[in-house]
Amino acid sequence: MEMHWNWLVVTYLFLGGLGAGAYLTSFAAELGWLGNNSGLKRMGYYIAGPIVGLGTLLLVFDLGQGFYKPWLLVRLVTNFSSVMTWGTIVLAVFILVGLLKGYLTYKNEAVPGAVTWAGAILAVATGGYTGFLISVIEAIPFWSSGIIPVIFFVSALSTGLSITVLLAHIFEKEASDKGREDLTHIFLILAELGAVAVFMWVMNSGGNGLIAKKSAALVISGKYALQFWGIFIGLGLLFPLAVYTVQHLASKAAKPTVKDTSAAAEMTAGGQKQHHSYLTIIADSSVLVGGFALRALIIFAALPIWDGIMIP
């Protein structure tokens, strides 16, 4: 059977998670979960709505009727037994709330707590939805697993944190503490590694049937092995994990020395900071590449429960 979902859908799933994760990053920073003086309190709010909006626009390009008869899209919200209908509603409302929150944050205006919290709940739903959409498809055994939404959601948080850190470092001039970014990201990557390991183990051991095992083999040792081990696991998870761990340990060790300052120590610390932010940019970019590779692998390794052409 020919598989018709392509790079547009992969990008859409990736951007959906990315925007949701960016919102939740600034949300966590605003609540103080990422440290007392986090520099991430605003950037995630600015980009969440536009990123998810862009992803949704790409999906419209993928729809066969996106250009011929765009008025038909209104009906996307009509079937409440379809996960896609739920997703359309969640994404549409999240884009609006995200844009509102971003705009008010930019204008330095007070944002009602209800808006901020509604956005956070919608962000969680958006991040989870990208996985739910495919996990309810029983005819694709590789997708038909409750672990898929978990992996996609953790990856959404991780990529969202990375894009927010990247852009905040570039555009936000105010000095701020690095706080718990590294530690948080270490936890997220470990959680993702764990979830992916469980998922691959279940699929590869035949826990979801022979077809799922074939899909898993494509990823672990077949034609997608290089992308899986090299880009997703190596570049997307292990490399940034190492960078964040080293930085976290270094910042812990460096902090007491900053207190009893000498000129030399300050210079070393300053030099180290530059070095760290340079590495951070590479590591955060790697997280984004890995997150994209994850969606591509899951979508392209899908095999139908019956190919439609084989009978005994």
Added chain:
Amino acid sequence: MDKSNELKISRRSVIKMGALFAGTLAVGVLPGQLAQADPNIPKYPDQLGFMHDQQKCIGCRKCATACKTTNKWEDGVKWRRVISSGRPEVYLSISCNHCEKPVCVSVCPVKAYKKRDKDGIVVHDKEICVGCKYCLYACPYHAPQLSEETGRITKCHFCYERQAKGLKPACVEACPTQALTFGRLVDLQKTEGGVAQIQWLPAPELTKPSLVVIPK
């Protein structure tokens, strides 16, 4: 400075996280459950189905050809397919199985699919299909077919318009050996040697297809 690295979780933030988690479950889990719930609580006593007798089928493909001419397939789609086995002279003629639990009906976000109450025929309205292709992945029998040219799905509708005029479905009428027949599913299921599934096909529990095969 060191304190910024310690996790400070107050009771308030625990409650907030709890509320966030509960909200997530409410928004996120609900659609999943709805999608799995059977949308057709009333059964279909007069459900129509196809029966394919592999012992009688000679692989002439007249069923597929008749379907193509009668229903004017869009480019690149196949409403009915005759599949050749690895064994000589063994074929399977298959189309939409007008399932009792049609997953296309539940996944389609625009309600393009409708299952008729009176005979259980699943009809797809190509005029409102947006071409999202979700059903292509959801249907384990590959009954929904995409035309790249028109950007929309079409599929077998059991020739319900012909049937309303008292005619047989085009495929059944064209079959020279009566290998392909149709009727009320409950009657077809009484046929000697008839089975709901042959090897390698999806488990019938998945969608409960209205198909009976007499294997060879």
